[in-house]
Amino acid sequence: MIKIDLITGFLGSGKTTFIRKYAKYLEKKGERVCVIENDHGSVNVDLMLLDDIRSKNIDVEMIACACNTDKSSHLRRYRSKLITNAMLGYNRVIVEPSGIYDIDEFFDCLYEDPLDDWYEVGNAITIVDSTLEDNLSKESNYILASQVSCAGTLLFSRVQELEGDKDKSIENVKSHIKRALKDIHCNKKIDNIIVTKPWDDLTDDDLEKIRNSGYERSSYVKESVIRNNEYKTFFYVDLNISKDELINRINKIFADDSVGNVIRIKGFIPTENNKWIEVNATKKQLKVVESNVGQKIILVIGEYMNMEHINEYFPEAVAIENKHK
Incomplete structure (x- = not known):
């Protein structure tokens, strides 16, 4: 059967960065891998961020629906993609959903015919930012x-x-996670499944343990938070500004309380030499690099955001709203 891994993590935690390392390791171990970017938005920047890991044995695909498309349509596309992939000879499928995701969607889909005959869950890997804010x-x-x-x-x-x-900071994040689990009445034990080694120091032995770490579904009290949330993505299309100007505006947005709780800003702007500037920013980190691929779009992701105020930072762009369903 084809193993299928779920890589979760809150917005900006580093899922895409880990997948780059993990997929290449799986390829080295002789596996044929398909990474599925499973997002409810109409544009998936992470697909482009993974473009350079494509090879003979690694493919990257996207499932997305238009902003006004309902959840059931998205799930049908996801199911169809898995059926197609089952016929293409992959050993492993890696699913990277958006940072705002109902994990039951992943498991429930795999219990349905014919997917239950072709796939088995390999691993569920959750990425947690060690600089996680305490006041979520x-x-x-x-x-x-x-x-x-x-x-x-x-x-x-x-x-x-x-x-x-560093040890104290890590313990604080562990305590935060345990409190969050307690709040949803989940008795999950986490101390023995945590990996805190810097990713550049991960050895093949470390990655092999992750590759075989499996999953454990612990029960918890389900709430309607995801269905009724105020998480949104604002798309800013056809933005043509300089790198320095983009950095300046991003810093101002994160410092501006009137825009709401902006969690992540990511996307691309074009350069004069037919390349792209890739930006990936959270409140604590701003990454800006040159890229060979891109699309003229900036995504602003967060909760309880004020679109009118954020629009003022990108007056040159076309603004589109997508509410996570």
Whole structure:
């Protein structure tokens, strides 16, 4: 049977970065891998961020629906993609959903005919930012805990960026996760599944353990947070500004309380030499690099955001709203 892995993590936690390393390791072990970017948005920037890992044995595909398409249509496309992939000779499928995701969708789909004859769950890997803010909203804590509830590995990202007492910082994040689990009445034990080694230091032995870490579905009290949330993505299309100007505007957005809780900003702007500037930003980190692929779009992702105020930072662009369903 084809093993299918779920890589979860809250917005900006580092899922895409880990998948780059993980997929290449699987290829080295002789596996044929398909990465599925499973997002409810109409544009998936992460698909482009993974473009350079494509090879003879690694493919990257996207499932997305238009902003006004309902959830059932998205699930039908997801199911159809898995059926197609089952016929293409992959050993492993890696699913990267959006950072706001109901994990039951992943498992429920695999229990249906004919997918249950072709696929088996390999691993559920949850990425947690080691610089996680302690004052997350109730909704964000629910999403974090629900993702952790099924994890076989809890992989901390950005450990190398911690300042001061790193052990204390990591313990604080562990305590935060445990409180979030308690809030949803989940008795998941996490101490033995946590990996806190900086990712550049992960050995083949470490990756092999992750590759075989499995999953564990722990029960919890399900709430309507995801269905009725205020998480949104604003798309800013056809933006033509300089790199310095983009950085300046992003910094101002994160400093502006009137825009709401902006969690992540990512996307591309074109350069004069027919290349692209890729930006990937959270409140604590701003990454800007040159890329050979891109699309003229910037995504602003968050909760309880004020679109009118954010639009003022991108007056040159066409603004489109997508509410996560």
